Amino acid sequence: MNGVTPGGNQIKPWPELIGWMPSLLCSYDAARDAINKKTFSSIHLDLSQLQQFDVIGLSVFLSILAKINTTNITDYDVSLPISVHIQKKLKEIEFIRYLELLGFVPNRQLNVFDNNHQNLTVSQEDIDTEETNGADIYIEKIIVIMPNKAVSREQLLKETKRQIKDFLLLDSNRHFNHEQILLILLEMAKNTIDHSGKPAILGLQLFKHAEGSGRFSFVYCDIGDGIYKTIRNIFKRALSQLTNKTGFHTAYGLQKSELAQLAHKAALTDILYWAFQPGNSTRRDSGVNLGLGLRWIIEGSKKCNMRLYLKDASSILNLTKISSPYTRDGIRQLSIRTCAPVLFFYYGELKC
Amino acid sequence: MLIANKSSETILIKAFDLGLIELDEHHELNELKHKLQSYSANKNIYLITLDLRRCYVEYATTYIFLDESIQLLQQSEIPEKKLIIKFSIDLNSSETMFQCFRACKALHNKEVNDKNFSEKLAELFSENNIDVSIYTYNFNSFEDSDIPENTYKLE
Numbered sequence: 001m002n003g004v005t006p007g008g009n010q011i012k013p014w015p016e017l018i019g020w021m022p023s024l025l026c027s028y029d030a031a032r033d034a035i036n037k038k039t040f041s042s043i044h045l046d047l048s049q050l051q052q053f054d055v056i057g058l059s060v061f062l063s064i065l066a067k068i069n070t071t072n073i074t075d076y077d078v079s080l081p082i083s084v085h086i087q088k089k090l091k092e093i094e095f096i097r098y099l100e101l102l103g104f105v106p107n108r109q110l111n112v113f114d115n116n117h118q119n120l121t122v123s124q125e126d127i128d129t130e131e132t133n134g135a136d137i138y139i140e141k142i143i144v145i146m147p148n149k150a151v152s153r154e155q156l157l158k159e160t161k162r163q164i165k166d167f168l169l170l171d172s173n174r175h176f177n178h179e180q181i182l183l184i185l186l187e188m189a190k191n192t193i194d195h196s197g198k199p200a201i202l203g204l205q206l207f208k209h210a211e212g213s214g215r216f217s218f219v220y221c222d223i224g225d226g227i228y229k230t231i232r233n234i235f236k237r238a239l240s241q242l243t244n245k246t247g248f249h250t251a252y253g254l255q256k257s258e259l260a261q262l263a264h265k266a267a268l269t270d271i272l273y274w275a276f277q278p279g280n281s282t283r284r285d286s287g288v289n290l291g292l293g294l295r296w297i298i299e300g301s302k303k304c305n306m307r308l309y310l311k312d313a314s315s316i317l318n319l320t321k322i323s324s325p326y327t328r329d330g331i332r333q334l335s336i337r338t339c340a341p342v343l344f345f346y347y348g349e350l351k352c
Numbered sequence: 353m354l355i356a357n358k359s360s361e362t363i364l365i366k367a368f369d370l371g372l373i374e375l376d377e378h379h380e381l382n383e384l385k386h387k388l389q390s391y392s393a394n395k396n397i398y399l400i401t402l403d404l405r406r407c408y409v410e411y412a413t414t415y416i417f418l419d420e421s422i423q424l425l426q427q428s429e430i431p432e433k434k435l436i437i438k439f440s441i442d443l444n445s446s447e448t449m450f451q452c453f454r455a456c457k458a459l460h461n462k463e464v465n466d467k468n469f470s471e472k473l474a475e476l477f478s479e480n481n482i483d484v485s486i487y488t489y490n491f492n493s494f495e496d497s498d499i500p501e502n503t504y505k506l507e
Contacts, residue, residue: 058378165374176491183410296443303443
């Protein structure tokens with residue numbers, strides 16, 4: 001292992017992976033595209049400069065990695081953080097296990113500086129690097145939801161619920177509305193299982209201060225195509241099945257002209273507007289999908305004073321600012337176009 | 353705590369006190385259903401209060417105990433009946449809160465769809481003289497005397 005020079009397409013996260021924004025600062029598109037297009041088959045995940053992280057930042061970063069087609073990777077190295085403290089934290093959070101779940105099984109785990117820093121010591125900087133902000137209790141967890149033909153929908157939801165409930169139990173004094181939080185997160189998980197079919201990464205974070213205040217945050221990253229791309233693709237397929245010049249697609253309640261508009265010309269605002277209407281769902285055949293999930297996510301979040309953001313395609317919007325009845329203009333006003341990579345996630349935050 | 357005896361006209365079930373906290377799991381759902389079924393011989397019920405505060409619920413499965421509640425009130429000989437459901441969750445509108453009845457078998461012969469659901473549900477309640485209210489509470493509320501933060505009724 002010593003003296004090995006890591007090669008391949010390098011992916012290096014922002015050194016301070018706190019919250020969801022830093023993960024979006026680095027462009028991994030070139031490395032990801034090269035691997036997905038089979039131009040290259042090696043990857044070097046360079047974590048050596050990672051100095052701080054929380055589960056929110058780490059979960060978004062994991063979701064970026066998860067978009068890489070690992071079947072094309074034949075050579076994969078990981079450089080561990082120089083900071084012993086961060087190495088320890090990554091181990092506690094079982095980071096390598098989540099990477100492996102997502103298909104990243106490293107050939108080698110490297111400490112790039114093995115040759116030059118034989119006697120690494122824990123520096124004062126390492127010890128001071130705590131993200132607790134003075135909180136008395138600081139708990140983090142990552143849950144990976146892996147849709148799998150071998151596991152039934154019911155079983156997968158049961159396992160996911162169990163993990164979320166176990167985390168919420170750590171808020172023993174009930175600073176937050178556990179029942180409402182579970183309802184919201186479960187709707188997101190159902191959307192993953194019923195619509196995406198790809199893995200999802202849920203990062204949960206709980207701060208509790210001695211004086212009673214605190215914060216619950218989460219990020220829910222679905223590795224699938226997101227609402228915008230998924231719905232547009234479904235509408236394109238539906239359109240191709242309407243053989244008459246004029247026609248009505250009964251499943252989606254749309255005239256052919258409307259379907260064509262949504263399939264070929266819709267912006268994120270138009271797709272979200274359709275998706276937010278009660279009863280509109282592209283997966284009614286699941287039997288238990290009432291087409292209400294997105295409304296429940298939004299209205300449930302508003303009612304428990306949660307700030308909830310949605311990142312889809314290249315845009316971000318604050319869902320809890322949307323008022324019912326939802327309008328295209330209302331959604332458009334809240335939508336902010338970014339330079340960030342195409343990702344789908346929700347970020348939620350509750351304070352007490 | 354179960355407050356009722358079989359000749360009483362009022363049933364109050366506090367699910368949390370019965371240990372039925374995970375009402376999103378089939379085992380506890382069926383226990384609640386069986387508790388309600390134990391009153392099936394009583395023809396004088398006029399009020400059922402289901403206190404589900406601090407309980408996890410899933411709207412895809414609430415029909416399991418709501419169907420039993422509706423059935424008890426349908427067979428009651430009291431002219432006007434009431435059903436009160438108390439929740440810690442709040443979804444911000446009557447239309448959404450009453451979706452807990454969406455999968456009820458009592459609606460199966462009414463050709464319900466997304467657009468007419470509220471209307472058909474109101475029709476079911478009206479036909480059976482059942483007044484239904486959903487109360488939502490602060491998530492730490494638990495006392496019988498606590499005042500609900502919101503009351504939802506079908507219009």
